Amino acid sequence: MQRCQIITPQKLNTSKTLLAAALSSILFSVSSAAYAQQAAEQDDTEVIMVTAQKRQQNIMKVPVVVDSVSADTLKKTNSILLSDIDKFVPGFDFSDSNMTQAGISMRGISSPNISVGGDPSSATFFDGVYMPRAAQNVLFSDIARIEVLKGPQGTLFGRNAAMGVVNIMPNAPENDDRGFVKAVLGTDNLRRYELMANKALTDTFFVRVNALVNTQDGLAENIYQAPWNSGTKEWDPGAKDHNAARISIKWLLSDDTDLQLSYDYDDLEQAPPIEIGVSQWAYGGGKDLFSGKVENDVRNGVESRDMYAYTAKLNHQFDDQLSLAYTISYRDWKTVNREDEDGTKDITRYFDTSNNEDSSIFYQELQLNYVSDKVNVVGGFSYSNEEVTQTSELNLTADSAARFVTGSLNEEIKGTIAAQIADMIQVDAFGGDADAAAQNAFGPGATFAGVVDNYYQSAGFPIDHLWDANAWAGALNALGFGDAIMGLIGMGGMPLTGDVVTATGNVTYDIVAQQMGIAEIFGPSYSGQFWEESINNTGDFTNWGVYLDADWSLNDKWNILAGLRYSRDAKDFSWYIPMTSFAKLRPGVDNILFPMTKDDKGNSAPILASDSWDKITGRLVAEYQVNNDHMLFASFSTGYKAGGYDSLVVSSAQQPFKPEDTTNFELGYKGIAFNSLRTTASIYHLQLDNRQRSISSKAPDSSTAVPTIINGDTTINGLELGLEWAVTSSLNLGLVTEYRDSDEEWEEFYNEEGTFVPSEKNSRKASNNYTLRADWIPDIGSGTTTIHVDYTFVENTNADEVGLEEYKKAVTAYFKDTQDLNARISWESSDDQFEVALWSKNLLDKRYVTGLGGLTASILGTPVATINRGREVGIDLTYHF
Template structure:
């Protein structure tokens, strides 16, 4: 409790504390005045009621003692959001990948998922229609959604699996026993074409079908100027989805819902924007790239069958059984070097073929002041992942050049040769396939190696002579083969191999089983006091394997060594983890419109294996554990102002974090998982004010401070990072306004929605920040976005027309720096946010 008081004192120094203090003071002081003024307030517009299922039952969001952001169907429409990456712009404290679909990740309160490894799990659990979505299945199109709930903080009791940082709960509209339908088209710049259709038909008084179809297509926000590129347009969007659901009201007490979901992605991979002197530009805001990846693509084919059975045993007891089988195939090939330089070519392919069988049996009890929910969960997941690193022989020759440079320059320096003279000798050389560079290297070798001097005599050329350069050009691979054989270095090969692809593959398989049993009891002790307590036992069992296969390129070059993955027969590992998590919540209702609560909750994410690091078979990364204490206040004041505010302190043990790491003698940096401990404390405030009958204003803001201590690791430059204690602070906010004037035109009404999104940039505190970051324009700039939508709808809501614009100020936000080739080839890549975009919506309701 003292720690919590200390944190609240810290908040008092920040702008958010002023908002929190004013809201709390005003709310409690005005509670009695509110009651007295009820009659005079009845003529004012009341703020809408929002229902959620955050506690596995339908409740008013203001009655739930949790930090919840609820995004309604209206919110999705007003913001033109169709993916989780879209709503992240309007939800401080929540982030989701915007471009990538197959390798998307979520973040809540600064806690993000670790890398793409199939041997690990996300820190944010994502559910769609009550069913858990694993890694590559998380990014789905929003079609005919009822709402989306973002539950912040550990949700280990009711949601369990991998809900250490929080939960995203997507709830589509269920079939209904009536008839309705709509069609909608959205058109915009960058060739945006989005079409949606929904039809709900009651075939009898107890059976209905609901069909949803959506197609979302768009051109890229960046221009690839490479005329030789062959593949899908990098950064383009081509995403389609369909859902067919059936409802059978078997009896008044029993109903069955069956559904089939189909999701298809076939588009260009999110472009790696090069930020090196070898790329098209060092400024990502130019929105021009020159990428040469072979067959750049991102595709996913995903289907799911699900069953939901509901039954009311009596007025107090009810139950629900859900079961789903979801399967998907995913492939993504991206340009990891961001250039068109063949001697720096590197791309990666991630292919996954996986499925999950997810089940939950739930019982609910409600009687008087007692609510209970309990159940069991079981899931079985099978994964297959193949990660491929593809480079050209031209790139291998460049890396060989770098190694020879180091050896030759080191030998000359040891013999007292000054650097100025070394430069005059032609070192360091750029590429051994350039005759002048190779001639310089051979000449230096001949100074100390009689066999090399003899080779030059056979060519009839003297060291450092023009004749040697001409002889190298005339003899093709001869000098390379001779030196490679003499030194026993198979990586020294000639230019006849130019353009040949070198591929290295690591294959992973996994068989994961998860169990859970939970109970959660809520008691309203009297008119003012209530208490909630819950426990969950979780167990995760994982079998995992690694296999690194022979490379076809190596066949004609015996003795050639690996660049990234050493050859390895199948290696198997198996382990299990279990944890008891829970929550305890006390709430105090000042009156029916004011609630205070204090909660303590814990969460857990199982340990796992790093798919790119076979050493984790012996030392798998540790489970991630979270403990969170939270003080919250929720109030509906004067029937027009809604306040939700939270102060929290969250302690993470063995936080799993992904970093780019290049260990000594490694070819390139790869993403690995490290563990660390973090202390995160902050505050969140949500204000909704129905200022008048025609004007609604909103504010969502967050302040967060994080103190981290990470285990030492090698960064992407190959440097050992031991300064692993870091502290950072961040704040963000979203301002929104909705104005619906009483003016009518052609039997229709207008509505204007405007929002402004701000997020502070905290990258200067990253423990693995690369030096090149300081030379990228805008890399440390805060994120800002102004968006607006003006709509007109007929009074019967049959027709709706709208014009909208996103990022109206055309503000550029630069992504993180990384890439497999960043350190080894000097070619890091980044990403950039969408520019200003505009469009129109047309919707017809049948």
């Protein structure tokens, strides 16, 4: 929980400051236990119930680190996505710049999930059901609360909970007749409409319906209309169109048994992820990323997801001690994510990617709960089967494909020139010392590389693009091909010029392609045609686990919790890379980005892989209840994330990812001092082995950078602190912050510029960060007025990136600290029927580059940036019935 006021919005200067503040808070709160126990005032703090341990408990009595974001906080902050509420939870971050490939970061560990063959390190559950990669980013419509559990949660949640769990809990139907309609209107034509209605049809049968529609214009205008998009919708960057609906029924079959059935629908069709060009070929030369204008030419760019789910939940109470809960669910989704990768309108630098997924998951869990005076035991079995199909497309125009071929041809010709010069100056006679041979032939100070460069440049190379007629003619003449080509086209004795190249169209290119045996050299008549390469994946993933967890009360002070789980994952996966679509237009061309997959006989065929992993994980927790207001705990827990495959790297068929293993030691405190100051604090030491990290890598044998998974080991030491102070019955202040340092060792890799980054150990500290919060309910004599303010500061640490590329260093906005101020003031009528609110997000109008890079940064010199939206203001109108 959070605090505002008193602490001014400034950078927390050192990690020692954070550590000292947290420890002093713990000591102060514990020492005040006697005073709190004797206080006559009524406790003004709110009791928050959670199901973090698959039991309903008071959050302050749960001996694990769990943060809960309530429905009230969601309303006060206009939050509809996990990325809206991560600031209220220390150690938790959710990036949704790519809605269908969003990523959780828990205690600094992100979840590389661009690959359907892998899994996130932190699990997401919705209404008790596991949510895979592209399904996890759902709209908050009629949500009761969001629980965030940090640290390994392998015992109770099992699958892929190595770093933690996000548990989204929607409201269930209830025995009541009520509802509301709400409209949110704001900047950039924001239009958000929400409906909820709950109806008790009988004393035992209830229905609840909710729906949310969210649309908003982009944060910049795309002023370029690409010729291939004529007559089709072109999205402005950042434009939103996301809708969700849910209907659920609850049937009280008897006094001891109830059944809940629900249907969820999610429809997303909006702008692809924000790509603002940074290069000289982008709008305005890429100099002002916040100009409000872009020139993107992506063909049929869109991010869409069509998803639905059926869920059934059965609860039965056998007696006062034994109960059963059974959940079964089926979820299906289809996604398309076609985005611009170059951020320009330059047809010779066109590059887009599209991730298209068609997946489904069947999930079921059976849980038994036994409760007595001394013991609370939860045990059960879970099973899931996921079937996935993914196509990853890389699309170029023939114009940009020719630029790729130009680069390869330049390198090949330079290599040929080097070989000819080496033979001419007799490098072998000098024992292979090329510089010595160069000095002998050309005089003191000469170097072999310098001589090669001189010859190379005098021959007209490197040429920028094959279709530059003058450059092409000059290069052919310098290489001695000009006369022969002119003879072949019936113009012998005349010089080969740019005008001749232009007049003859494809002829000179076809002659060279035939003579050199390179079909990928082709002429300008193919301009505007598309060159597509794709990787097609299928997967069949099965997971099951059995678990047992017991909470044993030794006495009124001490509790011991212990649990074990056995998990097993099996994955069948495949890769199929066909011939480029351009081969239909120009037979004989080969793929230039991804090599085709072939069988042992050289025929086009898929590559198949299969593997399985299993693990026993567990936890041991000691809880000491100082009194009713203060609790200390110490825990040891382990977590597990299944191994898997890189959908873009076929070689992972033989070398699949190793499972991630986590081991965590934690000391924690939860307490309420003076009946008004709620404190949660923890200190932890976590070891993560075989960590999977997603990078953009350009290997020496690759013509482009591609998302790739590398492995490493990480040790993390950290501290998390949350304070909530009920200053008066009408004023509540809060603070959340964290301190974290990590020691990391990664395997060697090539960065997106193709620079080799050796394996090395490095240490890094988490950015200083905190969120301050204030909620005030002033008495104005009519209705209820509520004022909410929150401020978030995050120190920028991008300069500490391992292998930081040079072009990133030139973008100053990439290194700015985050300062985010939000506010909302609302008035609700005395009969609670009407509510109106004014609000603002990013009140300070701070602009940042939140992401920088892209697949074309090195190969086409066209990096792209993701930016935030500027100041937003708006109004809420709500009617309750």
